[in-house]
Amino acid sequence: MHKFILTIAGGGSTYTPGIVKSLLAKKEEFPLKELRLYDNDGDRQEKVAIIVKEVVKEFAPELKVLTTTDPETAFSDAEFIFAQMRVGKNSMREQDEKIPLRYGVVGQETCGPGGLAYGLRTIYPMAELIDLVEKYANPKHWIVNYSNPAAVVAEAMKKLRPNARIINICDMPVATIRNMAAVIGEDRNKLVVDYFGLNHFGWFTKVTVDGVDRTDEIRKHAIKHGLLVEDMTKVDAQHSDPSWIKNWKNIQYMMEMFPDYIPNPYLQYYLLGDSIVEHTNVEHTRANEVMEGREKRIFDAVDEYNRTGEVDLSSFYTGVHGQFIVDVAMSLAYNLRKRFLVMVENKGAVMNLPEDAMVEIPAYITSDGPEPIRVGEIPTFYKALIEQQYAVEKLIVEAAIEHSYTKALMALTLSKTVPSAFKAKEILDELIKANKGYWPELN
Ligand SMILES: NC(=O)c1ccc[n+]([C@@H]2O[C@H](COP(=O)([O-])OP(=O)(O)OC[C@H]3O[C@@H](n4cnc5c(N)ncnc54)[C@H](O)[C@@H]3O)[C@@H](O)[C@H]2O)c1
Numbered sequence: 001m002h003k004f005i006l007t008i009a010g011g012g013s014t015y016t017p018g019i020v021k022s023l024l025a026k027k028e029e030f031p032l033k034e035l036r037l038y039d040n041d042g043d044r045q046e047k048v049a050i051i052v053k054e055v056v057k058e059f060a061p062e063l064k065v066l067t068t069t070d071p072e073t074a075f076s077d078a079e080f081i082f083a084q085m086r087v088g089k090n091s092m093r094e095q096d097e098k099i100p101l102r103y104g105v106v107g108q109e110t111c112g113p114g115g116l117a118y119g120l121r122t123i124y125p126m127a128e129l130i131d132l133v134e135k136y137a138n139p140k141h142w143i144v145n146y147s148n149p150a151a152v153v154a155e156a157m158k159k160l161r162p163n164a165r166i167i168n169i170c171d172m173p174v175a176t177i178r179n180m181a182a183v184i185g186e187d188r189n190k191l192v193v194d195y196f197g198l199n200h201f202g203w204f205t206k207v208t209v210d211g212v213d214r215t216d217e218i219r220k221h222a223i224k225h226g227l228l229v230e231d232m233t234k235v236d237a238q239h240s241d242p243s244w245i246k247n248w249k250n251i252q253y254m255m256e257m258f259p260d261y262i263p264n265p266y267l268q269y270y271l272l273g274d275s276i277v278e279h280t281n282v283e284h285t286r287a288n289e290v291m292e293g294r295e296k297r298i299f300d301a302v303d304e305y306n307r308t309g310e311v312d313l314s315s316f317y318t319g320v321h322g323q324f325i326v327d328v329a330m331s332l333a334y335n336l337r338k339r340f341l342v343m344v345e346n347k348g349a350v351m352n353l354p355e356d357a358m359v360e361i362p363a364y365i366t367s368d369g370p371e372p373i374r375v376g377e378i379p380t381f382y383k384a385l386i387e388q389q390y391a392v393e394k395l396i397v398e399a400a401i402e403h404s405y406t407k408a409l410m411a412l413t414l415s416k417t418v419p420s421a422f423k424a425k426e427i428l429d430e431l432i433k434a435n436k437g438y439w440p441e442l443n
């Protein structure tokens with residue numbers, strides 16, 4: 001059976017050990033010849049690699065593992081590249097979240113002004129990564145990208161690298177499906193969903209199990225409880241963090257008002273923005289929770305290893321995040337035509353949205369890439385919200401490409417999270433200062 005060369009770009013990511021564990025759980029069906037980690041921060045990557053090598057020792061001691069900061073070493077003949085860069089790391093995420101909050105506006109990793117700031121940092125490093133992969137990797141490679149903000153990255157790569165063999169994915173819908181499955185007592189892999197939207201901006205319209213429509217059971221639960229399930233630590237330890245409990249609970253308030261479709265949790269930042277801001281501690285945001293939680297746990301485990309030679313393999317997150325990217329890669333590798341929610345160019349799948357919108361909808365994953373499934377017409381409320389948000393994403397990409405301050409200001413002004421152009425300008429000017437050295441020049 002063919003064995004694949006797979007490189008994780010952003011190997012120093014806190015998610016790398018969990019992804020490797022998910023890869024090795026499928027080593028019989030998806031065998032690896034070589035696992036490579038690539039990062040532009042070698043020190044960080046070497047530390048995370050200590051945990052990774054322990055996972056490999058435990059589950060596939062025969063597997064060759066290589067860590068490098070050299071693109072040629074990383075990508076030569078690679079067949080799959082899992083991309084998960086965080087340009088500016090969590091310290092810049094903290095700025096993305098806190099600067100808008102100081103102006104009474106949603107401060108979030110991928111939504112609102114913070115997400116647009118993150119997008120302006122990530123666009124060109126992602127294009128550069130694609131160029132490096134295309135220079136060295138197997139010509140039939142696939143880049144499966146988690147690097148956020150995925151909506152902006154997808155729109156930008158459509159413009160800057162239209163022929164790239166890249167598929168942009170998000171594990172939020174899969175996580176939501178996992179919680180829905182817990183609500184109705186089913187295995188998440190048995191749920192077949194209809195869904196439409198943009199990344200971090202979509203709605204579930206139907207959920208079936210073995211052909212039986214189970215949507216109403218889930219809707220009724222969500223209207224009362226959101227998509228919180230009994231013991232979140234059993235479902236996803238990461239999601240027992242305070243801000244994630246709030247995220248799942250806030251689905252209730254959106255469902256009470258708009259019960260037709262089940263919203264992606266991220267819609268709370270657009271539909272409940274003032275309440276979110278009111279209940280967010282501007283001095284201690286999600287970035288702080290992550291730096292004090294997921295990130296600290298990993299590096300404490302490395303310190304422990306350096307002291308004792310022992311590694312606590314429970315120190316890192318595993319779950320749908322790792323399982324999903326491996327499932328997508330396997331469907332690409334073996335032309336399985338698995339049905340997943342991924343980002344694709346609309347091209348009429350959602351009849352009354354722009355043809356060129358990068359929508360997140362169900363698609364069959366084939367060896368030639370995603371084959372979108374037709375959605376049809378969507379109702380006015382959703383169409384209007386999506387068109388506004390898509391215009392924001394188009395404008396921030398145009399701002400990066402054209403070096404246009406005005407287009408960046410238009411993007412922030414148009415965002416549903418920002419109340420006025422005055423506020424947009426104050427936030428933009430502060431973000432420009434904070435992102436010196438990361439953003440393209442805006443004139
Ligand atoms: N799409 C999704 O649904 C989804 C889910 C979870 C995480 N993510 C994203 O995955 C990424 C990783 O998350 P994390 O919390 O593990 O981040 P992290 O900060 O722990 O690690 C990110 C790694 O990327 C590296 N990096 C930054 N710029 C790079 C570049 N130009 N080239 C190579 N490496 C580079 C950093 O050095 C770091 O080691 C983030 O973008 C996050 O938003 C996406």
Ligand SMILES: O=P(O)(O)OC[C@H]1O[C@H](O[C@H]2[C@H](O)[C@@H](O)[C@@H](O)O[C@@H]2CO)[C@H](O)[C@@H](O)[C@@H]1O
Nearest residue numbers: 109148170171172175236238286290319320321
């Ligand atoms: O605040 P973070 O860094 O913990 O998470 C931000 C990411 O949240 C989503 O990914 C979740 C995923 O939904 C869940 O199942 C599990 O894997 O944890 C992930 C991280 O919490 C979202 O899809 C990502 O885009 C965000 O980066």
Ligand SMILES: [Mn+2]
Nearest residue numbers: 169170171172
């Ligand atoms: Mn996501």
